Amino acid sequence: MSTPLPVSEFLNPRSVAVIGASEDQGKFGGRVYRMLLHHRFPGTIYPINPNRQELFGRRTYPDVASTPTPADMMVLAIPQPKVKQAIAEAARAGVRGAVIITARFADAGPEGAQVERQLVEIARAHGMRLLGPNCLGVISPANNVVLCSSPALEVDRLIESPIGLVSQSGALMATLFDASYDLGIGFSHCVSVGNQADLELSDFLEFLVEDARTRVICAYVEGIKDPARFLAAADAARRGGKPLLMVKAGRTEAGSAAAYSHTASLAGSYASLAAVCREHGVVLMDDPEAMILLAACLARFPGRKVDRVAIVTTSGGGAAIAADRLTETGIGLAAFAPETRARLDVHYSTRQAGNPIDLGGRREGQASDVAFDTMMAVGQDPNTDLTLFLITTAPALPVITANLAEAALRGGDKPFLFVMEPAKAANASRDELRRRGLPFCNRLDDAVRAVVGWRQWSRLDSPVAVTRPASLSGPPPAPAGALGETEAKALLAAYGIPTNRGVVVADAAAAVTAARGLRFPLALKVVSPDIVHKSDVGGVALGLGDPEALRIALDAMAAEVARRAPAARVAGFALQEMAPPGVELIVGARYDPQFGPMLLVGSGGILVELVGDVAVAAAPVSPPRARQLLESLKAWALLVGVRGRRRADVAAACEVIACVSWLAADLGPSLRELDVNPLVVGENGVVVVDARALCEG
Ligand code: ADP
Ligand code: MG
Numbered sequence: 001m002s003t004p005l006p007v008s009e010f011l012n013p014r015s016v017a018v019i020g021a022s023e024d025q026g027k028f029g030g031r032v033y034r035m036l037l038h039h040r041f042p043g044t045i046y047p048i049n050p051n052r053q054e055l056f057g058r059r060t061y062p063d064v065a066s067t068p069t070p071a072d073m074m075v076l077a078i079p080q081p082k083v084k085q086a087i088a089e090a091a092r093a094g095v096r097g098a099v100i101i102t103a104r105f106a107d108a109g110p111e112g113a114q115v116e117r118q119l120v121e122i123a124r125a126h127g128m129r130l131l132g133p134n135c136l137g138v139i140s141p142a143n144n145v146v147l148c149s150s151p152a153l154e155v156d157r158l159i160e161s162p163i164g165l166v167s168q169s170g171a172l173m174a175t176l177f178d179a180s181y182d183l184g185i186g187f188s189h190c191v192s193v194g195n196q197a198d199l200e201l202s203d204f205l206e207f208l209v210e211d212a213r214t215r216v217i218c219a220y221v222e223g224i225k226d227p228a229r230f231l232a233a234a235d236a237a238r239r240g241g242k243p244l245l246m247v248k249a250g251r252t253e254a255g256s257a258a259a260y261s262h263t264a265s266l267a268g269s270y271a272s273l274a275a276v277c278r279e280h281g282v283v284l285m286d287d288p289e290a291m292i293l294l295a296a297c298l299a300r301f302p303g304r305k306v307d308r309v310a311i312v313t314t315s316g317g318g319a320a321i322a323a324d325r326l327t328e329t330g331i332g333l334a335a336f337a338p339e340t341r342a343r344l345d346v347h348y349s350t351r352q353a354g355n356p357i358d359l360g361g362r363r364e365g366q367a368s369d370v371a372f373d374t375m376m377a378v379g380q381d382p383n384t385d386l387t388l389f390l391i392t393t394a395p396a397l398p399v400i401t402a403n404l405a406e407a408a409l410r411g412g413d414k415p416f417l418f419v420m421e422p423a424k425a426a427n428a429s430r431d432e433l434r435r436r437g438l439p440f441c442n443r444l445d446d447a448v449r450a451v452v453g454w455r456q457w458s459r460l461d462s463p464v465a466v467t468r469p470a471s472l473s474g475p476p477p478a479p480a481g482a483l484g485e486t487e488a489k490a491l492l493a494a495y496g497i498p499t500n501r502g503v504v505v506a507d508a509a510a511a512v513t514a515a516r517g518l519r520f521p522l523a524l525k526v527v528s529p530d531i532v533h534k535s536d537v538g539g540v541a542l543g544l545g546d547p548e549a550l551r552i553a554l555d556a557m558a559a560e561v562a563r564r565a566p567a568a569r570v571a572g573f574a575l576q577e578m579a580p581p582g583v584e585l586i587v588g589a590r591y592d593p594q595f596g597p598m599l600l601v602g603s604g605g606i607l608v609e610l611v612g613d614v615a616v617a618a619a620p621v622s623p624p625r626a627r628q629l630l631e632s633l634k635a636w637a638l639l640v641g642v643r644g645r646r647r648a649d650v651a652a653a654c655e656v657i658a659c660v661s662w663l664a665a666d667l668g669p670s671l672r673e674l675d676v677n678p679l680v681v682g683e684n685g686v687v688v689v690d691a692r693a694l695c696e697g
Helices: 028-038 080-093 110-125 170-182 201-210 227-239 262-266 269-279 288-300 316-328 338-345 367-379 397-410 427-435 444-458 485-494 508-515 547-564 623-631 636-640 650-670
Strands: 015-019 044-048 073-076 097-100 129-131 137-140 145-147 163-167 189-192 216-221 244-248 282-285 308-313 386-390 416-419 481-483 503-505 522-527 540-544 572-577 583-592 596-603 614-618 671-681 686-688 691-695
Touching: 015 028, 028 044, 028 145, 073 080, 080 097, 080 110, 110 129, 137 170, 163 170, 163 201, 163 288, 170 189, 170 216, 170 288, 189 201, 201 216, 201 227, 216 288, 227 244, 227 269, 244 269, 244 288, 262 583, 262 596, 262 671, 269 282, 269 583, 269 596, 269 614, 282 288, 282 444, 288 444, 308 316, 308 367, 316 386, 316 444, 338 367, 367 386, 367 397, 386 397, 386 444, 397 416, 397 427, 416 444, 481 485, 485 522, 485 650, 485 671, 485 691, 503 508, 508 547, 508 572, 522 547, 540 547, 547 572, 583 650, 596 623, 596 650, 614 623, 623 636, 623 650, 636 650, 650 671, 650 686
Parallel strands: 015 044, 015 073, 073 097, 097 129, 163 189, 163 216, 216 244, 244 282, 308 386, 386 416
Antiparallel strands: 137 145, 137 189, 481 691, 503 572, 522 540, 522 572, 583 596, 583 671, 596 614, 671 686, 671 691
């Protein structure tokens, strides 16, 4: 058994056996064979075809066992039922790797999945590695290797850019390759991983992190097989200074609306992924083309951070729309420095010299000359991180474009990006940009998405160590089943979290007696293992000022709950003091099957889903990190005091959030869901007035 083929060799094999090679361009083997020749594969090609002596002047072989030396790689797209035998023959012949394009394995159901497992067993037994099945293969412009039959490869030559792409969708890989080519963007390597029976996404991420020809990594992901390995690769990319951009499908797979807790419905798998990505420096985007555009920008302007944008355009309308779009996404328009304004004032009336700049608003002179001067001024503006050129059809477009580009290039490595829609009047200018390798895109939308991602990357904060608060002892005994308010509060109290526990009573008479030990006004709540959201069934009464009000409220509540939840077993009624006024937060935890314990904080109360003001992070967190999460909420304005409200005790809230996150981390998978809702954040101190949990077992 030879040593297993390193992953890098899938992108750079010394020899390739093409199963079913022929002249027939209607067949996979025919197309791959021609593509390898056309793109000047530097290694040895073994066309495999038992019915031919030679093809395009090259000797063919009847099978993989007959080649002079065993091929490094074999590529095949034969019918599904024949794949297993072909892999077995190749493995026996000493072929070291196979790209299996054929589909209908795990993608088609359990039977296919079983055959797929057998392929892996056969391969492993012989030290052979597999890519696919159900993939579109590999395109490696860095190595002139194409193990792929996509029509997107029908180009004169492959463009090499330092962008590595790994895609779980083959069709998407080919489409992105095609669309990128049109923008002059190439790749170092593109890999379609298909069903990932053997080699998977992270194998190639790890390779790209190490690869000298790759500076930016892009991934299109549908499901992550090994989250820990993926995150380790992300950490390595960050350490290596290579941006890792990712689009993950399944964004809208919302947490189940019928979830036990608010947290489970708000911090579903995508929200958890997004939180983890942020922490590991992965830029998560929602559009594959914008991802590639951003990759091209980051490759072109390595290390440049972007926050404030200048817009230069040939149209007032374009300027206004671009300004709106950027501002809506929270991107700031650069406020030009006085010296920049002074230089622009020469060409524009004062109103026009601001950002955005409309070349059409110049006082006099040729648009192309003014464009050059404008860009020289903006390019040197200390308050501008990136210039967006929004070019509409205009007379002398090629000259304007060339002058803008020329001036932008004199700014050295200061980022710029053109937006120029493909059309008759623009194509010559677009060709010019492509020829010079300058970044441009088709639509404002792509540019805005790329800039949003760029800013996200620019703002990634460095990982901070989390230390366990000294006040916390070891993990509490793991509880079992669904915990109502009383049990959940007991768990929190054991972690030093302030709760208003109150007393549970059976009826109105007992309530009145118990109330003597409490301070009015009181809150009254139904206690039932069958009622998760008490307010929904009339099970919460607040601000009860005296024993009489308490008695009336309890009887009314008993009747109302019996009417609205007739099947619910009522174990009693909880009597507790009213919390002092404050801001209501939800602090939740959920065990994510992929990423482990997650923390959620947000605007609390009974309408949390409706308000949807939440932030998610991997647990545990430090109090400063808890504060960052709070700062990202709309509720932050309430916490720091708006409209005459007093500032709430944010520090105490952060301590409690950190403790809840440690509880989640300590209990791990045994704490499936936890809602602390609300945590009332008062002027001095905080208190949990409601909680529930769902535990394993
Ligand atoms: P549930 O979430 O099951 O409907 P809660 O116990 O959270 O029930 O009560 C609903 C709302 O009532 C809370 O969001 C909070 O606004 C208010 N509330 C409940 N208990 C108290 C209390 N002790 N002091 C002040 N407000 C309370
Ligand atoms: Mg509640």
